[in-house]
Amino acid sequence: xxxxxxINIGLMGLGTVGGGVYKLIERRQEEIEKKTGTHxxxxxxxxxxxxxxxxxxxxxxxxxxxxxxxxxxxxDIVVEVTGGIEPARTRIIQALxxxxxxxxxxxxxxxxxxxxxxxTADNNGKDFLFEAAVAGGIPIIRPLKECLAGNEIxxxxxxxxxxxxxxxxxxxxxxxxxxxxxxxxxxxxxxxADPTADIExxxxxxxxxxxxxxxxxxxxxxxxxxIEGITKLTAKDIKFAENFGKVIKLLGIAKNTxxxxxxxxxxxxxxxxxxxxxxxxxxxxxxxxGDAVDxxxxxxxxxxxFPTASAVTGDIIEAARNIASGCTGRISCAAYRDIPVxxxxxxxxxxxxxxxxxxxxxxxxxxxxxxxxxxxSITQVVQxxxxxxxxxxxxxxxxxxxxxxxxxxxxxxxxxxxxxxxSVIRVY
Amino acid sequence: xxxxxxINIGLMGLGTVGGGVYKLIERRQEEIEKKTGTHxxxxxxxxxxxxxxxxxxxxxxxxxxxxxxxxxxxxDIVVEVTGGIEPARTRIIQALxxxxxxxxxxxxxxxxxxxxxxxTADNNGKDFLFEAAVAGGIPIIRPLKECLAGNEIxxxxxxxxxxxxxxxxxxxxxxxxxxxxxxxxxxxxxxxADPTADIExxxxxxxxxxxxxxxxxxxxxxxxxxIEGITKLTAKDIKFAENFGKVIKLLGIAKNTxxxxxxxxxxxxxxxxxxxxxxxxxxxxxxxxGDAVDxxxxxxxxxxxFPTASAVTGDIIEAARNIASGCTGRISCAAYRDIPVxxxxxxxxxxxxxxxxxxxxxxxxxxxxxxxxxxxSITQVVQxxxxxxxxxxxxxxxxxxxxxxxxxxxxxxxxxxxxxxxSVIRVY
Numbered sequence: 001x002x003x004x005x006x007i008n009i010g011l012m013g014l015g016t017v018g019g020g021v022y023k024l025i026e027r028r029q030e031e032i033e034k035k036t037g038t039h040x041x042x043x044x045x046x047x048x049x050x051x052x053x054x055x056x057x058x059x060x061x062x063x064x065x066x067x068x069x070x071x072x073x074x075x076d077i078v079v080e081v082t083g084g085i086e087p088a089r090t091r092i093i094q095a096l097x098x099x100x101x102x103x104x105x106x107x108x109x110x111x112x113x114x115x116x117x118x119x120t121a122d123n124n125g126k127d128f129l130f131e132a133a134v135a136g137g138i139p140i141i142r143p144l145k146e147c148l149a150g151n152e153i154x155x156x157x158x159x160x161x162x163x164x165x166x167x168x169x170x171x172x173x174x175x176x177x178x179x180x181x182x183x184x185x186x187x188x189x190x191x192x193a194d195p196t197a198d199i200e201x202x203x204x205x206x207x208x209x210x211x212x213x214x215x216x217x218x219x220x221x222x223x224x225x226x227i228e229g230i231t232k233l234t235a236k237d238i239k240f241a242e243n244f245g246k247v248i249k250l251l252g253i254a255k256n257t258x259x260x261x262x263x264x265x266x267x268x269x270x271x272x273x274x275x276x277x278x279x280x281x282x283x284x285x286x287x288x289x290g291d292a293v294d295x296x297x298x299x300x301x302x303x304x305x306f307p308t309a310s311a312v313t314g315d316i317i318e319a320a321r322n323i324a325s326g327c328t329g330r331i332s333c334a335a336y337r338d339i340p341v342x343x344x345x346x347x348x349x350x351x352x353x354x355x356x357x358x359x360x361x362x363x364x365x366x367x368x369x370x371x372x373x374x375x376x377s378i379t380q381v382v383q384x385x386x387x388x389x390x391x392x393x394x395x396x397x398x399x400x401x402x403x404x405x406x407x408x409x410x411x412x413x414x415x416x417x418x419x420x421x422x423s424v425i426r427v428y
Numbered sequence: 429x430x431x432x433x434x435i436n437i438g439l440m441g442l443g444t445v446g447g448g449v450y451k452l453i454e455r456r457q458e459e460i461e462k463k464t465g466t467h468x469x470x471x472x473x474x475x476x477x478x479x480x481x482x483x484x485x486x487x488x489x490x491x492x493x494x495x496x497x498x499x500x501x502x503x504d505i506v507v508e509v510t511g512g513i514e515p516a517r518t519r520i521i522q523a524l525x526x527x528x529x530x531x532x533x534x535x536x537x538x539x540x541x542x543x544x545x546x547x548t549a550d551n552n553g554k555d556f557l558f559e560a561a562v563a564g565g566i567p568i569i570r571p572l573k574e575c576l577a578g579n580e581i582x583x584x585x586x587x588x589x590x591x592x593x594x595x596x597x598x599x600x601x602x603x604x605x606x607x608x609x610x611x612x613x614x615x616x617x618x619x620x621a622d623p624t625a626d627i628e629x630x631x632x633x634x635x636x637x638x639x640x641x642x643x644x645x646x647x648x649x650x651x652x653x654x655i656e657g658i659t660k661l662t663a664k665d666i667k668f669a670e671n672f673g674k675v676i677k678l679l680g681i682a683k684n685t686x687x688x689x690x691x692x693x694x695x696x697x698x699x700x701x702x703x704x705x706x707x708x709x710x711x712x713x714x715x716x717x718g719d720a721v722d723x724x725x726x727x728x729x730x731x732x733x734f735p736t737a738s739a740v741t742g743d744i745i746e747a748a749r750n751i752a753s754g755c756t757g758r759i760s761c762a763a764y765r766d767i768p769v770x771x772x773x774x775x776x777x778x779x780x781x782x783x784x785x786x787x788x789x790x791x792x793x794x795x796x797x798x799x800x801x802x803x804x805s806i807t808q809v810v811q812x813x814x815x816x817x818x819x820x821x822x823x824x825x826x827x828x829x830x831x832x833x834x835x836x837x838x839x840x841x842x843x844x845x846x847x848x849x850x851s852v853i854r855v856y
Contacts, residue, residue: 275703325758
């Protein structure tokens with residue numbers, strides 16, 4: 001048996017994910033030797049507070065100085081699980097330039113500075129791996145870069161935020177309102193103390209930017225993603241959706257169309273029979289459409305200590321194999337196309353529109369007339385029985401450019417017979 | 429820009445899959461250059477009949493002599509899509525020994541001779557890739573070998589045969605009987621002229637053997653898989669299952685338990701809410717359970733010209749990248765454990781049992797008494813109204829070792845009050 005190559009890891013961060021990675025690498029060390037022919041160990045861990053108790057982690061590996069990792073020539077792989085833009089960005093670039101491979105779970109960073117990081121990795125011939133940055137434990141980055149590399153991918157979309165999917169599941173299955181469901185999500189640890197990034201769709205938006213960049217080989221950043229969260233959704237919308245045979249999910253959608261890339265996060269009505277409709281609770285799932293593979297879907301846990309550590313450890317093993325074979329940097333993530341991102345106003349969608357209107361003759365004709373004048377075809381209309389002189393109208397439209405739809409909304413808003421535009425939700 | 433490395437492919441077989449691979453490689457050539465820095469071309473194609481018209485494939489690349497590929501030192505990758513054991517086995521070994529990398533879709537071969545092929549590849553430091561052999565276009569081999577490599581995988585299971593899933597979908601959704609659904613599947617091209625390998629579960633069994641070997645790093649062959657097909661299922665069973673909130677799917681299941689590996693293919697009742705329940709028509713889906721990732725699922729098209737070509741082309745791109753980086757053979761598939769396969773008699777399952785019995789007092793007590801005497805706990809019993817002095821009983825059991833269950837069946841069969849044991853189906 002050949003001698004095992006020693007591979008040392010510098011771990012940045014020992015929070016939930018970092019702790020999971022530490023434990024998993026310890027637990028799998030012997031197996032990893034058999035799989036990779038290398039002996040992997042976490043030789044240094046960068047933490048903020050050296051005085052804090054870290055059960056299971058020897059004090060000898062802890063440091064609060066980044067230089068202890070950066071300047072340690074025995075460290076082959078830096079694993080960054082601290083999150084946020086700085087100092088992560090500077091340190092990752094320093095690590096790559098110092099000839100280290102990097103594994104990260106940092107979606108904020110890649111969604112903004114991906115191009116710079118990919119280029120730095122390429123220039124240094126090092127691995128820069130980030131399976132954990134999108135959909136936690138679910139393999140999606142490697143399938144996009146490798147397994148499906150023979151495809152022209154035209155769409156990537158899915159449920160990429162577990163917190164909001166948990167909230168929507170409670171609203172849908174238990175008839176809860178948004179606030180109630182959010183409170184339960186917080187209680188169970190699915191929602192953070194400040195849930196903004198999740199419920200406003202920012203977290204999903206970052207993942208969409210990363211997936212779109214890789215799928216379309218073009219440069220898509222967080223700022224390119226058109227984002228709407230779930231805070232305005234009501235139990236009533238979900239009930240109405242059900243009556244149309246639909247469920248409401250927060251979908252991240254990236255499409256490569258003839259007129260450019262569309263990248264968005266929105267609540268969307270999807271068919272009850274669509275595989276994504278059965279993705280419940282905190283689970284994630286990503287759909288990929290390629291010209292050869294047709295539809296493929298990847299499902300699993302999008303967050304959590306061990307699911308995320310699973311993805312990080314898979315990347316560490318990949319880097320270790322590449323180090324052992326002398327072929328780090330073998331796959332580039334750099335964009336080789338330059339496809340424009342379509343202006344949001346030009347994007348076509350189908351819409352679900354719920355309106356409170358006066359209950360008098362001619363109102364329906366007025367509302368549908370405004371839609372017709374703005375090039376909006378209607379596929380279904382339901383009007384509920386009037387209460388206190390007000391009726392509720394639910395309208396499903398055909399595909400329409402957003403600017404035309406918004407023009408119609410402005411006019412509807414000004415009509416005296418229209419009391420309130422209660423909801424506007426996209427339909428997949 | 430560095431000069432592109434030329435990579436030549438020898439393609440064995442130009443049937444449905446081979447034709448798809450040829451077209452896809454042609455269509456993607458320029459993209460593949462950007463992704464891999466290599467210029468890939470199919471320089472020779474081995475066919476049986478040189479006289480047959482092959483639209484789109486120049487006659488100059490065709491040959492009916494295997495030696496023309498084997499002895500061509502310019503050929504770096506041999507792609508085998510002929511199927512069957514021989515001559516594929518001999519030729520793949522010859523190719524690997526001649527220093528070529530091999531990509532194949534041949535599940536029959538790997539399920540039987542995987543160990544030999546993996547070893548030959550390792551000895552030669554060459555890639556032996558077979559993503560297309562399991563679940564067609566769905567990435568599952570690479571996720572098991574790479575993305576989920578940090579996990580101790582304890583279970584892999586799923587719908588890995590599209591023909592039978594199509595038949596079961598028609599039986600379930602349209603109330604068809606097996607023969608009728610099979611006829612439609614044949615008409616649509618989902619079932620072959622001789623559908624035996626599909627409907628008897630052999631095809632699924634081969635995929636289970638391959639997945640179990642990779643997931644558990646042990647050697648599991650086709651002969652180790654306990655197999656039952658779907659030919660005995662009736663529309664009535666499916667109706668009864670529905671009444672219990674279940675659907676019937678043909679599942680391939682591989683588990684690594686404390687007492688050894690279980691590997692099987694059986695019709696199984698699964699919960700209507702299980703993600704696999706919504707896998708319809710000819711789609712496939714594979715569930716993986718790992719200690720870190722928890723549950724992950726991979727869904728898509730398990731067969732067909734382009735989905736399969738997608739997987740083969742992904743492997744070709746992988747081999748091309750490894751050739752360009754000088755690191756072929758970087759990941760071994762060889763088993764490093766030797767876990768025994770559990771005897772089928774020792775496997776524990778829950779069962780659904782449908783019996784026709786005489787409609788007289790004491791029969792139910794007799795039947796349930798036999799089960800109880802054989803260590804079988806009952807979780808649910810339904811008895812239908814009697815017709816012509818016969819009643820139908822449906823019993824759902826708790827987990828029981830197969831030998832105890834079979835002992836009970838023998839006794840039930842001999843009871844005069846039991847007219848017929850109509851169905852015995854496992855419950856997940």
